Amino acid sequence: MSVMDSSTTSHPMNRRKLLQAGSLGLMGLSMADVAARRATAAETRTELPKPKSVIYLFLTGGPSQHDTFDMKPEGPAEYKGEFDPIATNTSGTHICEHLPMLAKRSHLWSLVRSLSHKENGHGKGTYVMLTGSSVVPGTFRGSKPQRVDLPSIAAIAGYSTERRGILPTSIMLPEKIYHSNTGVYPGQFAGLLGPQHEPWLIECTDKPHAYHDYSGAFPKYLFNLHDGVASDKDDWNFEVPHLSLQEGVLENRFRSRLKLLDSIDDQRQHLDRTVKGGKYDRSRENVVSLIGDPKVRAAFDVRNADAKTLERYGDNSFGWSLLMARRLVESGVNMVQVNMGNFGSWDLHGNNFSLLKDFLFPPTDRAVSALLDDLSESGLLEDTLVVMAGEFGRTPRIFNVAPKIYKDPGRDHWAPCQSILLAGGGVRGGNIIGSSDRNGAYPTSDLQTPENFAATIYHALGIPENAVWKDTAGRPYHVYQADPIAGLMG
Numbered sequence: 001m002s003v004m005d006s007s008t009t010s011h012p013m014n015r016r017k018l019l020q021a022g023s024l025g026l027m028g029l030s031m032a033d034v035a036a037r038r039a040t041a042a043e044t045r046t047e048l049p050k051p052k053s054v055i056y057l058f059l060t061g062g063p064s065q066h067d068t069f070d071m072k073p074e075g076p077a078e079y080k081g082e083f084d085p086i087a088t089n090t091s092g093t094h095i096c097e098h099l100p101m102l103a104k105r106s107h108l109w110s111l112v113r114s115l116s117h118k119e120n121g122h123g124k125g126t127y128v129m130l131t132g133s134s135v136v137p138g139t140f141r142g143s144k145p146q147r148v149d150l151p152s153i154a155a156i157a158g159y160s161t162e163r164r165g166i167l168p169t170s171i172m173l174p175e176k177i178y179h180s181n182t183g184v185y186p187g188q189f190a191g192l193l194g195p196q197h198e199p200w201l202i203e204c205t206d207k208p209h210a211y212h213d214y215s216g217a218f219p220k221y222l223f224n225l226h227d228g229v230a231s232d233k234d235d236w237n238f239e240v241p242h243l244s245l246q247e248g249v250l251e252n253r254f255r256s257r258l259k260l261l262d263s264i265d266d267q268r269q270h271l272d273r274t275v276k277g278g279k280y281d282r283s284r285e286n287v288v289s290l291i292g293d294p295k296v297r298a299a300f301d302v303r304n305a306d307a308k309t310l311e312r313y314g315d316n317s318f319g320w321s322l323l324m325a326r327r328l329v330e331s332g333v334n335m336v337q338v339n340m341g342n343f344g345s346w347d348l349h350g351n352n353f354s355l356l357k358d359f360l361f362p363p364t365d366r367a368v369s370a371l372l373d374d375l376s377e378s379g380l381l382e383d384t385l386v387v388m389a390g391e392f393g394r395t396p397r398i399f400n401v402a403p404k405i406y407k408d409p410g411r412d413h414w415a416p417c418q419s420i421l422l423a424g425g426g427v428r429g430g431n432i433i434g435s436s437d438r439n440g441a442y443p444t445s446d447l448q449t450p451e452n453f454a455a456t457i458y459h460a461l462g463i464p465e466n467a468v469w470k471d472t473a474g475r476p477y478h479v480y481q482a483d484p485i486a487g488l489m490g
Helices: 015-020 031-047 122-131 153-160 264-276 282-292 294-300 307-313 317-330 352-378 450-460
Strands: 053-059 085-087 094-096 109-115 170-173 200-205 214-217 221-224 238-243 335-340 384-389 418-423 443-445 468-470 476-478
Touching (some): 053 153, 053 317, 053 352, 053 450, 109 450, 122 153, 153 170, 153 335, 153 450, 153 468, 170 317, 200 317, 214 317, 214 352, 221 352, 294 317, 307 352, 317 335, 317 352, 352 384
Parallel strands (some): 053 335, 053 384, 170 200
Antiparallel strands (some): 200 238, 214 221, 384 418
């Protein structure tokens, strides 16, 4: 991202209003700040634009364009794969046969088949797709997030938008992006923006790093990457949720997770006593207010949703996460990033077709379809952009990278071309942007970059084109590094 001359450029939002709106973080405000923010919001409510939201579904590991949204049925056998295309609800548009629910809803979504960058490694690929910057700085350190990293799209979105309720502007769930072989990936945090602008992490998995050989949408859809078989470790829980507070909010011994549901009453009473005892200043009272708010509890309490809702979304981590995202958007969160998968679930160097068919496509197809249905039926889809992408695509050629490890073949990393799905937020349904060559290897029209992708998200959120973000030293940077994807909006 380019640094701007601070003498000629200023943030599009008045700094004082940003402070009043809580841009420094929910937990850092005093009760007086909250009261002032609410009063200001009440005074200007009629002047505010209609709320805009984004849900970013990140498929960790990198899904294959050939086996999802850009199939090449006439291609060479070593490229084509085992799956066949099926017709969608949009004439002339075909996608994988194992995504039938999304196929029936093609009038709600569009595809971009020509997104491209140069980073074939998971670490750097994740970095560019989560920061919206194709250029990885020399300071980048794989598996070592740093304060000098570029801020994620989610962090910039949270920084650049007004708070609309008690919850933060930007949230990430159900866990950080972590790979068993390399650790926590950079690019998903606030970096240069400073820790007070971290997307709020709602960590819902109780053993996020315990089963390093297993991936997928547990339970039921938990599998072993190497053997390509179901896991016998379906005791992996989705606890709703552990709330990781922003850095600097509480003393160290209180910075551990505050479990919302089972012990909420005890926590609230304890915190009430603590505040009344004078051990902490009034900013801590916001913790009590947050965990005791019934609307917040309802947004998080997805495991106790009615049976019909759980059946529609899928009673698994993908379904629970997307249901939570939908409720959070309805509760006023501007951007929610959902990390769909763990330990590189979509990184199918081997056992590609069996794992996609049996373990990844079913929960994804169901959960994303339910999300689109709910947003559409509630009227929220018009102003909520849903985007789904990974860090890159996969190689056209099918082969077994490590036959001693994998039972069956798969596809390797491939950054030059990937397909992404977008819906809502003004996106014209049934639309195809860009194309790839006959092998699905390189874009042949309407090439798009991570910068275009990020700009599309910022545009959907209503962030002005001249917006900037400032690092901890006060240096301003352009939010937009390119134009939004052309031809996407209706």
